[in-house]
Amino acid sequence: MTEKDKELYDKLPEHIKLRLDYKAEEYYSKYEFKDNIVKCKCGGGKTKDRCEFELKGKKIGQKCDKYICKKCMTIIDDKKYCRIHANIINQQKKG
Secondary structure, three states, X not given: OOHHHHHXXXXXXXXXXXXXXXXXXXXXXXXXXXXXXXXXXXOOOXXXXXXXXXXXXXXXXXXXXXXXXXXXXEEEOOEEEOHHHHHHHHXXXXX
């Protein structure tokens, strides 16, 4: 959550905060399992693997970290990438 998001959240009435917190918890409980094994959002399976694409711009130094199952994963140069970032890397190599 960014600083601006935190400021807006703090201004919300208490009953709205409780509802938002409950919905967030409900959402994440669908995907999280014990031992950091998470269900891929495609519904393909449980995984610990994450996209290793290094972000640029304001998020420089961070990685995508999206959970990816074997069905969604593309391996390029011994690194695992989600489909979106694999396409970006392939386009950069071609161009």
